[in-house]
Amino acid sequence: MAIDTPSSTSTTTSTAPERVPLDNPRLSTRDKLVLFVLCAAQFMVALDFSVLNVALPDLGADLGMTRSALQWAVTAFALPSGGFLLLFGRIGDLYGRRKLFLTGLTLFGAASLLSALAWDPASFLAGRALQGLGAAAIVPTGMSLLTTTFPEGPARDRALGISGTLLSLGFTVGMVAGGVLTDALSWRSTMGLLALFAVIVLPLAPGLLQESRTPDRPRLDVPGAVTVTGGLLSLIYALSTAADRGFAGADVVVALVAGVVLLPAFAVVESRAQAPLVSLPMLRRRTVAWGNLGGLVTFSMMSTVIFVLTLYLQEILHLSAFETGLVFGVQGVLSALAGSLAAKVIGRFGARRTLVASLAGQGTLIAALLALNTHTWSVWLATAAVSLASMCHLGAIISYGLTVTSGVPDEEQGLATGLVTSTQQVGITVGIPLLGVLATTSTNLLSGVHTVMALDALIVLAAAVLVGLGLRRPRRGSGAVEAEPLGAR
Template sequence: MPTDTTPDTTPDTAKTTAGHKTTATATTDAAPTGPIPASPPGNTRLSTRDKLVLFVLCAAQFMVALDFSVLNVALPVLGQDLGMSQSALQWAVTAFALPSGGFLLLFGRMGDLYGRRKLFLSGLALFGAASLLATFAWDPASFLAGRALQGLGAAAIVPTGMSLLTTTFPEGPARDRALGISGTLLSLGFTVGMVAGGVLTDAFGWRSTMGLLTLFALIVLPLAPALLPESRHPDRPRLDVPGAVTVTGGLLALIYALSTAAEHGFGGADVIATLVIGVALLALFGYVESRSAEPLVSLPMLRRRTVAWGNLGGLVTFSMMSTIVFVLTLYLQETLGLSAFKTGLVFGVQGLFSVVAGMYAAKVIGRFGARRTLVGSLTGQGLLTATLLGLGSGGGSVWLATAAVSLASMCHLGAIISYGLTVTSGVPDDEQGLATGLVTSTQQVGITIGIPLLGILATTSSDLLSGVHTVIALDAAIVLGAAVLVALGLGPASRVRREARARA
């Protein structure tokens, strides 16, 4: 009886075998240095070449994560320098979020079809050039153009970089360790961005935040061509243009509506209209895909329990943690009166705890499996979030906030890594770009929706502390509810393995 896991299974990485990686349908073009030898399954030790590949891919992901947060603290100074009104400053964030989230699925699939390495390098080059434009922007239009092009480059980098990682390292301990490092740097990138943004802006001005991203691109881009192999679909099927148009338009409309609602609420006509358009286009996308001979997104893939429930876990962990970081930032500065620098230190501690979690995530997943780790991490994140209900107006609450958000971030990181493994394990190499596109789309949408859906309750409350408590209670309830749903949806690991053997 074959022991390989079928696509529907939850990855129980402690049980993986040497035949676990599916490679029969993948094609590898000759790279300048040839294909990268994968680390043997069952062994977490990475070769020197593996480490260099991992460095390039993780540095690119870290650079994109940094871009999500490095500019936040600098926005007031930026607005004064470029003459942007307070209401226009939201576009510094939205101009990046729209293309970075809207084009993820499309670019992930294009990487599958036409070459992941090629698209990854193109995204890196575009991101670096766009960062340079943003660094030397001379007016709001040139700055926002740079931000939008950064987002477009990020939409190419993230799914292709993740799929290059999952096709380079076989399922099992080697991939667990690689994704653990990647997830740690992803989480750390957000935190470092918050701290570095304030330090750089105070010392060198807001342009230095964009210059830092340019520097990252200049470091990574020369190394990538010599290290990364090319891979793509062997049959070169046609791109599903109707599916690409509807899903990209739907995601763009949805992200625009949610980003705008974070500033102005859900009552605006433009928010309501774009929400309706986004939902309609995504519904149309589902209809188009059901009738397409070569769909952009395979509906059977979406019906896999690992894909559906794994992505739900990812959506919840990202959206709810971003909400907590947002409301704690308000609470620490406006209720406790901490400076921006001291607030940054709180989240700096959070980042250190995330690094520690990343060091042990692969071992935890190897021992308990990705499914149990995902459920346990969501449960831990929810319970630790609930402890923040003890926050008050006294100065001692800063220690509770620091400890709770740091420990919750360790669980959050475990959920990030295990949901990525859950979704991508068992997926053929020629569909890894699609699977990782779904993972990163979930990540982007999760980061986008948390603040407008819950954070607005804190900003519109007559009493900030009361509003913060309301958000914390809802946040914890949602995460704990998701843990229950994911556990029930994925089912016991033993039942998953029985189903896999029956299909085999």
Template sequence: MPTTDTVPASGTPEAGPTTAAAPRPVPGSAPAAAPAGPRLTGRARLILLLLCGAQFVIALDFSILNVALPVLGRDLGMDQADLQWAVTAFALPSGGFLLLFGRIADLYGRRRLFLIGLGLFTAASVLAALAWSPAVFLAARALQGLGAAVIVPTGMSLLTTTFAEGPQRERALGISGTVLSTGFTIGMVLGGVMTDGLGWRSTMGLLSVAGVAVLAAAPLLLTESRHPQRPRIDVPGAVTVTGGLLSLIYALSTAAEQGFGRPDVLVTLLAGVALLAAFVRVESRAAQPLVSLPMLRRRTVAWGNLAGLTTFAMMSAVIFLLTLYLQEVLRLSAFRTGLVFGVQGVVSAFAGLVAPKVIARLGARRTLLTGLLLQAGFTAALLGLGTGAGMWLALTGVTLGSLGHLWAIIAYGVTATSGVPDDEQGLATGLVSSSQQVGITVGIPLLSAVASARIAALRADGSGFAEATLGGIKLGLGLDAALVAAIALLVAAGLRTARTAVRRG
């Protein structure tokens, strides 16, 4: 989305896109809400705490339910092939509507949309905690995802328009990133502890309480900001990209249970491809597109975002498949499963801290490729899992694979925004956020479909439950590792070509 000038309710002009880009001050105006120095005022600290609190709740939601899925499935009567819908029902709207709500916030006010998103997310969490059937629970998860699609872009925009470009904003974004990583880690551990002690419904109850706390403080601290010129919403672009993602996810998720031969699977699969192709055509003609196609023609932007989409999609699928392995094959409790992923989260946080030093030594391109290859290699190592033992291999593989994953995340963000003019950084960072959300959306249903089809085939051939489940999980993990390795090689070639072009230029 293009960079825009905004005017908060207080009358202090400030600037910033709906994503984490540097704002441009309006000529002759007062500075942004926070001073340019690295030291934060008391009010700025409270605003940062509030916005990080909202991001923390969203990070919790992404992870707290993972280890509870098998227990939840048995309680609500959901088949194993349907469990991924508990994740997909949230991820699909949160990814599909992200860009649209960022643009709506420009029109009608970021603070207003932020509060609406928080209210929707909190109410949906209450409904999920009280769900009495799979349909009600999945509907609640979809509403949670819709709320997250509002909170993520508006929260990031409020952060970047509150803190001035330079050390202060870098500090704020660094704190925000750390909170996200910590939230994911705490969510995995809390999910196990709460599911074992209080039941899976308590995880959704915790999200409700956290949402109420943030919602109560937000009106007291945040001021309104919006685009003064009322930019037009790219409705055709929003409809085609959301419809395309919905169709593809439905096709992949249904295939996980029924196979790819069903007519509705084939129809929605083709419809998804057609709608995404239409989206590309619409964006090439739109005056104010949701996604800038000229931006995607930059090799660093295109290859960097492909790497980001891949690392998010494939690592989210690894965590989903390992959750099934630990609880369905090894019969570990939700608490012990949470501890496994808790160790992984601690190492991920450490990897995030050392990644800037690695990039300074190796460069963003080499760090990105190293991270992808580490992720692929340790995912492949998980093919050694067995039915009798394997917890330590699972712990080691996912932990070290996550180290590479975090390096790839940070390096792809640097790569995808490098060489982009300041006035186009908003578009570049918007694409980075979109790659993350779409990756989380498509990875789990894609490999869950593969694993579920293999499990069904092995069961039909007479294999036991544990052996068939392990066979499906291994096929999913093998495909995961192969895809990450293949994309790493493609990205290496594409970025090498980009460097050669720059040198010749």
């Protein structure tokens, strides 16, 4: 792909943000504020994935939602947040990432307030769906603004390290904060917390962020947008609904078929489009294809471990919600430590090796959870194993993001980061329905936990091998692996 030149990517400050000097990884005060705004927004979205989980019973009792209806509190957010990511990432590329980021942030804050003040199930679910739309605009544009502000090298490594740490911490902090807020106040305070984040970040963003977009504006690929968005929406709906009602329902079957048809159709449409939503040559890059596989596996399998481990700690070891929160609090602290070390490790060994090693470490430590039993000492094993596995998980998050976006021109960073964040959102969404259901439907919960951990570990270890083989440096040529197409030798 073409190498960026000043004339092609940054002819004026209206189309490209100021860039941190490559040879100066130290961040100025303004750079730190820009990073704060972008990372705080990402953290807010990550928080939303888990902050409501422990509050669902109180939510259902307050709004009169049945147990089967409560899954829509999660699905209503996951559907638009995962389904519209690629589309919004491309719209940001074409019409302005800053503009769409601010729009998404405003929508997310207003939707969080609507959810907090909801008077019936319909108003609450409407708020959650609008939150998802806001998140779909925030995540790809925020990542694009980050990668176009901080160029490849130490500066971007550091910025992505901080972003990845907060992304991982957001999910963990959400679980702890959700329980504390629900017990101390009510479930409404969890949504109020998200609105507060938006109120803090939104006034800072306009004065700090500069517009960034592709200089030329080709037509938006409408057929591609329809097929990929419809395919992702169908797939996420099917998997989320099947987690609660199984795969036998007619709506689940129809959605699965639609996803299976629409996603391949998207590939056909893109191969013929004059201005495709997704560049197929980009998908043939080694780094994009194999890096996203690593990201999909690390997110889906780690979210499953946390979900199943929460059931184990409370229903088998009979820990309270607060005690369970302490276990994940330790995990969060070690994840933060991993985030501060990841950039240094990547700088020394490279993103490819770090990704493979992180996946291998995550899979091995998940396998250690097969030793869990009904004895109280198992809480120490659970705490140690999940915390260390989360450190490896954090390393995989940061290194896969760097792997996928390395060597991609600024004008296509929105597309690359849209793929990265789509992988994240889909991974978080599909892991629990695919494997977590094995624990929740098992007549013996401990046996179900062991089954999930065994499959989870095997999948992660297999991914480590596949990603390692897929990202091998070609024998000929001196270019970095990030620039090599998937089909290169």
